[in-house]
Amino acid sequence: MESQITKSAFVPAPWLRNRHLQTLLPIIPGINGPRPPLVHEALELPDGDITSVDWLTNNQDDNEQPLLVILHGLEGSASSPYCRHLLRAASARGWNAAVLHFRDCGDFRNRLPRRYHAGETEDLRYFLDLLRRRGYSGPLLGAGYSLGANVLLKYLGEAGGSSPLLAATAVSAPLNLHVSAATLQVGFARIYQSYLLKRAKRSVFRKFNAHTAPFNWTRAVKARTFAEFDDAVTAPLHGFAGKDDYYDRCSADRFLHRIEKPTLLINALDDPFMSPEAIPKADQLGKHVTLEVSERGGHVAFIAGGTPWRPRYFLPDRIVNFFDSIIVG
Numbered sequence: 001m002e003s004q005i006t007k008s009a010f011v012p013a014p015w016l017r018n019r020h021l022q023t024l025l026p027i028i029p030g031i032n033g034p035r036p037p038l039v040h041e042a043l044e045l046p047d048g049d050i051t052s053v054d055w056l057t058n059n060q061d062d063n064e065q066p067l068l069v070i071l072h073g074l075e076g077s078a079s080s081p082y083c084r085h086l087l088r089a090a091s092a093r094g095w096n097a098a099v100l101h102f103r104d105c106g107d108f109r110n111r112l113p114r115r116y117h118a119g120e121t122e123d124l125r126y127f128l129d130l131l132r133r134r135g136y137s138g139p140l141l142g143a144g145y146s147l148g149a150n151v152l153l154k155y156l157g158e159a160g161g162s163s164p165l166l167a168a169t170a171v172s173a174p175l176n177l178h179v180s181a182a183t184l185q186v187g188f189a190r191i192y193q194s195y196l197l198k199r200a201k202r203s204v205f206r207k208f209n210a211h212t213a214p215f216n217w218t219r220a221v222k223a224r225t226f227a228e229f230d231d232a233v234t235a236p237l238h239g240f241a242g243k244d245d246y247y248d249r250c251s252a253d254r255f256l257h258r259i260e261k262p263t264l265l266i267n268a269l270d271d272p273f274m275s276p277e278a279i280p281k282a283d284q285l286g287k288h289v290t291l292e293v294s295e296r297g298g299h300v301a302f303i304a305g306g307t308p309w310r311p312r313y314f315l316p317d318r319i320v321n322f323f324d325s326i327i328v329g
Helices: 019-027 081-092 122-133 147-162 177-183 189-207 217-222 226-237 243-250 315-328
Strands: 004-007 038-044 050-056 067-071 096-100 140-145 165-171 263-268 289-294 303-306 311-313
Touching (some): 019 303, 067 122, 067 147, 081 140, 081 315, 122 140, 122 147, 147 165, 177 226, 217 226
Parallel strands (some): 067 140, 165 263, 263 289
Antiparallel strands (some): 303 311
16 A cells, blocks of 8 residues: 555535534434444453453354454543444444453443553553454454544554554544644633543542542642643553653654554544644655545544434445455455
């Protein structure tokens, strides 16, 4: 695959051209349909911790079918709308699929005094290797959204040609965590920051208290931005010197040139979680990476039609069609 930056074929629904409406509509209850039937697995990790995997129920005994591993975004889960849509698209293809939850996500509590972050790749690496040891012989595919997309891209860059993934897709990856954190402090984006920060704090405060927290509890409570939260909580909890060290070492744009598996990046220029300056240039991409850029689409939304009550999403078909092109060759 030649390194390239292409214009996306996505065209927003005529009634939904605003980036914030694109981003917010999918979270309205009742418009995304039911979650596909899933089977839950508690996944023991090598360091003694535990997380969870939700599996599609169809074709689980057919190890030769493609298996799609999905990584969710910040404080997301298999119930997140984008995961539901992609799971249904995979099911329609007859594929196996699983959502690998980050630690302490998806209503599943982990054991160790830590959670997850945008650069945590060891759990994904372990799970993919485990799938091969379990006898999955079909094509392994990876798809990540938002923070999960950053994790996936970083992993691909670290693994190079040794990854068992045949191909990958990353949607709305922040790419540069410094830029993303700064963008969320401006204008309407502060609403997203406030909402997600409250969820992150709620999860952290459920896990720790002022006496057990391995970080400055007062700073954590007072954090009003993700930059402050990452400096007070995420960085010390996961062994970084501070937010700048965390952002420097974990931003996916540092790893794109090292990716050796066919990878499709999908980003919108109007994504309220990042600014266009974070979109990489062609010389930052490895020769196996294609960056598909759209003028509109918001953040992990890309609603192309339908009605406000039954929107039609662009991403599921785009993602599975990309994987089909790689599988068929």
